[in-house]
Amino acid sequence: MSFNLTLMNNIQTSILIPSYNCEPLLLECIGSILRQEYKRYEIIIIDDYSTDNTMQVIDGIKKITDNIFYFRNPGKKGLIYALNYGISKCRGKYIARMDADDLMVGNRLTEQTLFLENNPDYVAVCSSMQLIDKNGLFLSNKILFEDDSFNIFMLLFCNVFVHGSMTIRKEVLEENPYDEEFMYCEDYELWTRITKVDKIKCLSSIHHLYRIYESSSKTAESMRIQRANVLKLYASILNNYDIDFDKDELLLHFMLFNSSSSLIPKERIISWLDKILYSPNIHKVFGKEFLKTQRDYLHRSLSLTTN
Numbered sequence: 001m002s003f004n005l006t007l008m009n010n011i012q013t014s015i016l017i018p019s020y021n022c023e024p025l026l027l028e029c030i031g032s033i034l035r036q037e038y039k040r041y042e043i044i045i046i047d048d049y050s051t052d053n054t055m056q057v058i059d060g061i062k063k064i065t066d067n068i069f070y071f072r073n074p075g076k077k078g079l080i081y082a083l084n085y086g087i088s089k090c091r092g093k094y095i096a097r098m099d100a101d102d103l104m105v106g107n108r109l110t111e112q113t114l115f116l117e118n119n120p121d122y123v124a125v126c127s128s129m130q131l132i133d134k135n136g137l138f139l140s141n142k143i144l145f146e147d148d149s150f151n152i153f154m155l156l157f158c159n160v161f162v163h164g165s166m167t168i169r170k171e172v173l174e175e176n177p178y179d180e181e182f183m184y185c186e187d188y189e190l191w192t193r194i195t196k197v198d199k200i201k202c203l204s205s206i207h208h209l210y211r212i213y214e215s216s217s218k219t220a221e222s223m224r225i226q227r228a229n230v231l232k233l234y235a236s237i238l239n240n241y242d243i244d245f246d247k248d249e250l251l252l253h254f255m256l257f258n259s260s261s262s263l264i265p266k267e268r269i270i271s272w273l274d275k276i277l278y279s280p281n282i283h284k285v286f287g288k289e290f291l292k293t294q295r296d297y298l299h300r301s302l303s304l305t306t307n
Contacts (some may be wrong), residue, residue, distance in 0.1 A: 011067075012040040013113055013167065014090030015098055018082035019045055022100035023052040025211070028136075029100050030061055030068070032209075038109035041096070043068040044089050046082040049075050080178045080186050087173045096167040101211050105130075108207030112167040115201060123198040124168040126161050127207035134213055142210075144202035151202055152195055153286055153294055156237060156276065158257040159188040161200060165208035172198065182233060184226035189233050196240070230254060241281045249275075261302050273298055 015033060019026060033043060047054050047070065058070045071089055073082065087095065094113055098104060112125045131139040144162065145151060154160045166187075172194065182189040191200065218226070234253050238245055245253070252272055255261055261269065276282060277291050286294075299305050 010040055011042050011092045013038075013042075013094045013096050013109060014092035014170070015041055015043045015096045015109075016083070016086045016090060017043065017045050017098045017100050018048060018079055018086060019050065019054060019100035020048040020076070021050045021052045021054070023050070023054050023057055025101040026054060026057050027061070029098065029103060032103040032105065033098070034065060036104065036109045037107055038113065040113075041067065041109060042091060044086050045070045045100075046086040046089075047072040048077055048079070048082050049073050078183070080180050080183060083186075084177045087170070087177065090170060093170060094167050095170050095173055097164055099164045099210075102164050103132075103136075103209035104207065105209055106205060106207045108165070109167075111203065111205060111207070115203070116167065116169065119201070121199060122201050123172045123194060124166055125201040125203060126163075126166040127203045127205050129162050129165055129208035129210045130206050131212050132209050134211060136209075136211075139212060141206060143204050143206070146202055146204055148199060148201070149286065149290060150294070151200070153290075155188075155192055155195065156241075157253075157298075159185070159191065161187070161191050161202065162208060162210070163187040164210060166200075182229050184222065185230050185233055188230075189236075192233070192237055192240075227254070238276075241276075241279060241285075243276055243279050243282070256302065266304050269302060270299075270304060 017029070022029075030043065033041075045058060045068065049072065055070070055072070058068065061068055062070075069089065071085070073085070077085075094116060096109065096112065106127075108127060112127065115125045116122060126144070128141065128143045130141050133139055142162075144160070151160045176190060176193055178186045179189055194200065231250060231254055235245075235250060238250075238253070249272055252264060252268060255264060256269070273295065277295055283291065
């Protein structure tokens, strides 16, 4: 009993892992956490009514560590429910997100908690990631930009933050739960909400291995829901900056960073980007020189330049 009380008092970070039928990879995921040099954590597993041997895997891990806690949903509730329920079970000052089929590398917990301790004006921090295949083999690196203004600006167009490598102050998540209305883009919506008033930092250090699968498990219905919700989110983002748009412009905006920009005539893309970049509120927030640089960046990223 005294050990448990000592552990409870020593917890600084809660690692929140929602899981559904991840038995083959869950042990590897948790093993990557146990190898961290930082030890002031608890692991919170929210099992969304798995039908595999997830519970047996957790029982085995509990024999070697006391800081893992397992909660099983009474039925399949979905990711957003699992995340919000998990937040209520976390006792740490910080909540570090992980997915059950991904891996934690480097000194993520040390670096991220130290950053938040030393920078009280930031409410969250995330790290860069390495993409791996289903067998754990290297595919590519995704290195994040550390420039805060750039990241806030790019939220206009895409989700620049890595959800699975994010550590967030617990009170921020308690005040800003994940929104069920934005299924399949709930993290993107959360970042747009948080960054209206608070700051999120990106680190260029790679602390996360993200597993890519050859075939998507998403059904046609889930893809339809995701598309509808992302369009709804883009509409909200554009409205926040008082940028007028019609249905065609909203669809164009959706296609820009969703592997579909090659289907749009370049002059239409340039016209739409200029409408955003020269809008009064965007100019007021970011400034002329910054936007000139970002215009060049967007043109290069979307292959709009001729050289």
